[in-house]
Amino acid sequence: MTKIRVPHEPHTMQPAVPAKRASRQLPVLPLVRCARCGLPETYETIEFDAQGVCNICRQKEFKDAQIDWTARKSQLDELVESYRGKHEYDCIIPFSGGKDSTFTLNYLVKEYRIKPLVVQFDHGFMRPNLLANNERTFRKLGVDVLRFTPNWRVVKRVMLEALVRKGDFCWHCHTGIFSYPMHVALKFQTPLIIWGEPSSEYTAYYDYKDDVIEEVDETRFNRFVNLGITAEDMAGMIASDFTFDPRDLTPFTYPNVRDLRRLKYRSVCLGSFIPWDVKKNAELIRQELGWQGDRVENMPHDLYPYEKIECWMQGVRDYIKYLKRGYGRVTQMTALDLRGGRIGKAEADRLIAEYEGRRPPSLDLFLEYVGLTEAEFNEIVQKTAVAPFEPDFDAIRPGDKTPDFDRWYRER
Ligand SMILES: [Zn+2]
Numbered sequence: 001m002t003k004i005r006v007p008h009e010p011h012t013m014q015p016a017v018p019a020k021r022a023s024r025q026l027p028v029l030p031l032v033r034c035a036r037c038g039l040p041e042t043y044e045t046i047e048f049d050a051q052g053v054c055n056i057c058r059q060k061e062f063k064d065a066q067i068d069w070t071a072r073k074s075q076l077d078e079l080v081e082s083y084r085g086k087h088e089y090d091c092i093i094p095f096s097g098g099k100d101s102t103f104t105l106n107y108l109v110k111e112y113r114i115k116p117l118v119v120q121f122d123h124g125f126m127r128p129n130l131l132a133n134n135e136r137t138f139r140k141l142g143v144d145v146l147r148f149t150p151n152w153r154v155v156k157r158v159m160l161e162a163l164v165r166k167g168d169f170c171w172h173c174h175t176g177i178f179s180y181p182m183h184v185a186l187k188f189q190t191p192l193i194i195w196g197e198p199s200s201e202y203t204a205y206y207d208y209k210d211d212v213i214e215e216v217d218e219t220r221f222n223r224f225v226n227l228g229i230t231a232e233d234m235a236g237m238i239a240s241d242f243t244f245d246p247r248d249l250t251p252f253t254y255p256n257v258r259d260l261r262r263l264k265y266r267s268v269c270l271g272s273f274i275p276w277d278v279k280k281n282a283e284l285i286r287q288e289l290g291w292q293g294d295r296v297e298n299m300p301h302d303l304y305p306y307e308k309i310e311c312w313m314q315g316v317r318d319y320i321k322y323l324k325r326g327y328g329r330v331t332q333m334t335a336l337d338l339r340g341g342r343i344g345k346a347e348a349d350r351l352i353a354e355y356e357g358r359r360p361p362s363l364d365l366f367l368e369y370v371g372l373t374e375a376e377f378n379e380i381v382q383k384t385a386v387a388p389f390e391p392d393f394d395a396i397r398p399g400d401k402t403p404d405f406d407r408w409y410r411e412r
Contacts, residue, residue: 003404035219037335042325060339069275076273080112083192091192094181097134100196103281104270109141110336119181122149123173124310129403130296137289160370161237166227167324167384170308174304175252178225182255191265197276216267218254271273282306295402297360304333310336312408315360324382326389328356
């Protein structure tokens, strides 16, 4: 395993990429790509068929043509009715405040007059516009809300550990988001948990073709949420240089499955029961709740104002993905639109060339939080690059700040 050096004093910020490189064009990355949506071979779970079309595009064809959405909707009706009025709440709705969870909450409250407990796991980077959206949504819909924020000292340390081990610092957020609501389900003895979009929209871990409802359970948690690192593993990894109470990691631990089974829990995604169209969903919550999109670092705002507005570290996450895998969020978004026939290939390529491969200004904050220099950060990320992609740090150009940049938390 990589030896981790944990700096005790934060290092001074590194200068941004020198301006002389700013105009340099990105080289065309020599990766095999889906003939339809452009996703590259370094994408998680991707496979290409004889026509060069990826399995995620094929899932979409299946979803559009062969899923009986009327039957699926009836299944949801039955599910909701079978749990209604029997517990402290009809269901738990895990809620980030992004377009998917906001749509889910809005839909369930209006379509079913359900009484939910909204559970929000605070990852530490909620942006001002998101908080304003949340408050508006909760007031307009009239719902009970539970918000949980884990220990920031612990969050910083495990972000560094996950970055070094896996090149992915979001371990605390992803494990917390998916495990904390399950703890709440047990505490409130509320067995039905309803999430938003199913993972089969984006990856092939689960397949629409299997025609089973994807359960958001421990199997799924261990398959692709926790990066193969349990909270117990994490405790062992940080124990030599970090003082903490073992209970500090409880919010990132999946609860005992026997307890969940005893509760007769069901943990499902609304998007398994009704067709999921992010653009339509975002427009609907804008109209009905006044939900506002936001600028996100290195994303074309005019086209995707609703995407990943939850977290001010999103720019760093996307940047790391680019350095590891040779693509970023723009590629993912244009892939969805290419699949849906809403954009042309030339326009997608233009957007990718313009917006990807830029250094997000939020990287300065991230380095401050975890106590790394940029050179150390680059070295760590380079080690986790997914072959055949290799990052070219000299080709990186500076990205633009978002308007709320100065309001994000600083350590000093
Ligand atoms: Zn594809």
